Amino acid sequence: MPVYVCAPAAEGGWVTGAAGRWWLHHSLTALAKDLERLGSRLIVRRGEPIAELLAVARSSGAVAAFWNRCYEPSAVRCDAAVEDALLRGGLRVQNFNGNLLTDPAEVLTQQGGPYRVYTPFWRACGQTLDPGSPLPVPRTLPAPSRWPASQSLDSLRLLPEPDWTSGMRAAWVPGREGASQQLEDFLESALARYDEDHNRPDRRGSSRLSAHLHFGEISPREVWVAVRERMGRRGFAGAKSAEAYLKEIFWREFAYHLLHHFPHTATAPLRNEFRSFPWRSDTRSLKAWQRGETGFPIVDAGMRELWTTGWMHNRVRMVVASFLVKDLLISWQDGARWFWDTLVDADLANNTLGWQWTGGCGADAAPYFRVFNPVSQGERFDPDGEYVRRWVPELGKLPAEWIHKPWEAPVAVLRKADVRIGQTYPGPIVDHGQARARALAAYASIRRR
Ligand SMILES: Cc1cc2nc3c(=O)[nH]c(=O)nc-3n(C[C@H](O)[C@H](O)[C@H](O)COP(=O)(O)OP(=O)(O)OC[C@H]3O[C@@H](n4cnc5c(N)ncnc54)[C@H](O)[C@@H]3O)c2cc1C
Structure with missing residues (x-):
């Protein structure tokens, strides 16, 4: 008898973000359909996991519980408490x-x-x-003689209102x-x-x-x-x-x-010296980054791909993260929170690793002094500018030579491509050379300390 308990309070401050909730809703819907084809059904509950599971066991006569372990710190704590309570409730417990x-x-x-x-x-x-080899999918699932009560998936209210998910629907199944x-x-x-x-x-x-x-x-x-x-x-x-x-x-x-x-690393740097890093608080720049309006085409393309589809290419994740942490000197925690809410694949372990890697403050991280240049990264990994054209259509008519640095393009080229810097597309919100020097000075300050 498959059971899903929706328990935001047990997620340890990392309640699934908006894009993840969209995915979860559709994933559970698909799972419920698959189970019905096998002669079973998905029992859905919302609440405190121990209370819900004990209630399900009581009303169905279940004698054992099985689950696959999750490894986020809050999931480990929750699993241990559930295991303990179910054992004390007289159930057998096995997890994998x-x-x-x-x-x-x-x-x-x-x-x-x-x-x-x-x-x-x-x-x-x-x-x-x-x-x-993995085990094969079962052909049937035995049904219990008494099914416990189940909520509808809609009642979990995982989908956003109003609905802004058309880009995700087009991109994913x-x-x-x-x-x-x-x-x-x-x-x-x-x-x-x-x-x-x-x-x-x-x-x-x-x-x-x-x-x-x-x-x-x-x-x-x-x-x-x-x-x-x-x-x-x-x-x-x-x-x-x-x-x-x-x-x-x-x-x-x-x-x-x-x-x-190192369970504290979801919110704090692994390398202690980074605790005193002089991050800037700059809401305007953070917003420009989130909206894909920084004036750096590869950064803006990535942030718009993320906003539309809930996903971003790994190379571009590194570039946009580096831009936030080094060019804007805004903390990696702010970036990680934004990714958490907007990625369909938001994952506490991978996201933490990715941000601490880029911020130079984690295990086996890129050294902080290695600062990605968003122009040369764009030229190297999107040499024809196709990725930028897809996500930043206002630059669509610019030739590849200028597409990653439109502010440097000759006036005639911009005019022909219908681009007016500062009007149809923003000018760069920082000077990369100066921003790089500022980031290195900030890094030197924590090293001195
Ligand atoms: C700042 C930043 C934040 C990130 N946040 C997340 C996140 O929240 N969730 C997430 O799944 N990945 C995250 N990543 C890692 C990586 O970008 C994605 O896993 C990858 O882009 C997913 O696309 P894919 O499935 O096509 O990857 P593929 O290249 O096809 O790789 C296959 C699988 O390997 C794993 N993987 C690949 N690269 C990494 C990596 N660097 N770290 C950990 N696992 C990896 C993923 O599960 C991925 O699906 C982040 C990276 C950075 C730089």
């Missing part, structure tokens, strides 16, 4: 690791501590990992079927070129499985085994790419490893 390939608590260095650098972590447990299709498409069309294409936001070069993985619609084990199976096929010419992809999937393991061992 279906969400990760490794157990964050079990992988340790030879000294018995957590890993802080990705490559040794990968070498120790990723490189030779054989997670075994939440649920198991959408996840399987996405994996299949990726294996067929992009895996063999992943190494070359996954850094190119203008191409469909990555798997786009992040939200499906986050919501447990597909397991990392299933993805891992499917990729390895492709690698073993005769004539498969993308072994290097497939290896690169497995390594990328393993960053998710590393993220959970770090969050497990």
Whole structure:
């Protein structure tokens, strides 16, 4: 008897954001339909998990409870309390690791501590990992003689009002079927070129499985085994790419490893010296960043892709995050909160790792003094400007030569492309050279301390 308990109060200050709630609604709807096809149904409740589960067990006569563990600190606390209460209530309890390939608590260095650098972590447990094949989907599920009461999914009010989700609806198919299709498409069309294409936001070069993985619609084990199976096929010419992809999937393991061992890092820097970093409070610039109106085309394209589809390409996530933290000197926590609310794949471990990596304040992070230049990043990874044209249509007629630095384009070129800087498209909100110098001075100040 599958049960979903919606329990925002148990999410430890990280209640699923607006885009994630949209995904969750549709994911649960798809799950309920899949279960009905197997002769079962999804029981939906809202409230305190222990009370709800005990009530469900009492009214249905259930004698045991099973679940896959989640590894966010609040989920670990909640699981432990639920387990304790159910055992005391006379139920049997069994839980499993279906969400990760490794157990964050079990992988340790030879000294018995957590890993802080990705490559040794990968070498120790990723490189030779054989997670075994996933179990097949059951053909039927036995139904209990007494079904407990269930709320409607609509009553959870996960969908936003008014509805601003048309861009997400066009981009995604939440649920198991959408996840399987996405994996299949990726294996067929992009895996063999992943190494070359996954850094190119203008191409469909990555798997786009992040939200499906986050919501447990597909397991990392299933993805891992499917990729390895492709690698073993005769004539498969993308072994290097497939290896690169497995390594990328393993960053998710590393993220959970770090969050497990350093649970405070969702809100505080791992490296202590960053606690006194002189962040600026600048609401106007933060708003310009959130709305994709910074005047830097690659940044604006990414922020608008995020706002419209709930997702952003990984390379562009790094560029926009660096822009916020270094060019604007606004704290990574402000950026992480915005991503939390707007990403369909918002994930506490991955988001924390991504922001601390960019901010230079986490484990195995990019050094703070390495400041991304948004113009050269755009020119390198979106060389024809196609990605920018897709998301910043007001620059659509600019030639590639100027599309990543429109403020430098000759007047005649701007006129021909119908671009008026400051009117049809904003001028840059900072001078990158000066902003870089300011960021380095701020960094030097905490190093001196
Ligand atoms: C500032 C910042 C914030 C981020 N926030 C999130 C987030 O909230 N949720 C999230 O899932 N990812 C996050 N990422 C990581 C990464 O950008 C996304 O996982 C990736 O873009 C998802 O697209 P994909 O599925 O096509 O990735 P692929 O390239 O196809 O990778 C496959 C899977 O591997 C995992 N993965 C890939 N790269 C990373 C990484 N760097 N760290 C951890 N796992 C990774 C993801 O589960 C991903 O779905 C963030 C990165 C940055 C720089």
